[in-house]
Amino acid sequence: MNEEVLLESRTLRESVAEHTGALDKVKALSVLPDGVHVTTRMVADYFEVGETVVRAVVHDHRDELEANGYRVLTGPELSCLKQLCGLHPRTRSVAVFSRRTVLNVAMLLRDSVVARQVRAYLLDAERNTRPQPVDNLFHIDLAALDERITRISTETAGRLIGQTIVPVLNHLIHASGEQRRELTAIREDLERVKRTLQERELTGAVAAMDAMGRREFENHVAGLCRRDGCTVANTESGSGLSAGLVGRTADGRRLVVRCEHSAPHRAVGSAAMRRFTGVAKLEYEAEVALFVTTSTFTPAALDLAARHGITAVHRALLEAWSTGTALQVLR
Secondary structure (H helix, E strand, O other), X not given: XXXXXXXXXXXXXXXXXXXXXXXXXXXXXXXXXXXXXXEHHHHHHHHOOOHHHHHHHHHHOHHHHHHOOOEEEOHHHHHHXXXXXXXXXXXXXXXXXXXXXXXXXXXXXXXXXXXXXXXXXXXXXXXXXXXXXXXXXXXXXXXXXXXXXHHOOHHHHHXXXXXXXXXHHHHHHHHOOOOHHHHHHHHHHHHHHHHHHXXXXXXXXXXXXXXXXXXXXXXXXXXXXXXXXXXXXXXXXXXXXXXXXXXXXXXXXXXXXXXXXXXXXXXXXXXXXXXXXXXXXXXXXXXEEEEEEOXXXXXXXXXXXXXXXXXXXXXXXXXXXHOOOOOHHHO
16 A cells, blocks of 8 residues: 555545544644534644635545544534534534544645655555464463563564553453453553653654754664665755755655754744755755754744645654654655
């Protein structure tokens, strides 16, 4: 499965519709106070597009979205939502999305940078998820598990817990009445271990990058590119590309990378994105262009990136890239 096939095939979209966790891998999704529903405005903000873009997707794919939870509330249902969520009393109807519907939108939006990043995580999860045999689950020794976790990599431990032990325990909990309480406690302990491992891995990665100097950060990004099969080198000073890398991807496409090391609260603006677009596309004729930053991008900068085919690697995506997740565009 690849991104283009996913965009075109409803059957394939339905096959991965349950993996709503891919949304949280990219950024936090705001929901109404009921903790379930998302408005059209919230969906547009998440994907950093206009509301008209979301409405166009709904118009073109309404049947599919309704099958995944999209609804327009009126009457008693709307009255209940108004009371619960503090909506304007004169609101006559409101369109609401479930998390599954928002993921469905991510698989239909072609030009949203955020949607492309969600699809990348979704495809990675689909490739990596494989059933694995597990024996003797009734004799799990948590102390021994903790000792093993200290000996193996964080990534391996997280995958073992998330893809193997927890799903099987879920099945056993539903199937066993007498041991339900004990099994539930074991599952909660394992989930806490998994969350701790993930937080430790990401926190360590971003803290290390924040402490780097400009040149050290550029070398770090170059190392990530080489890890994913690219050949890259520093550009000559005075070339017009500040802290940049040029080279080739593993399949031979021309690659240009801009490295922007800045404080997390300083978002990259449209002016910097416009300059990089000109250098990458006109001077270097790049087929793959990455703008990598330790901070974030303004909506205007992301819009420019989407229109000109620039991959905007923001702080959260950089963390994932640094901890082993390959960028989709480099494959």
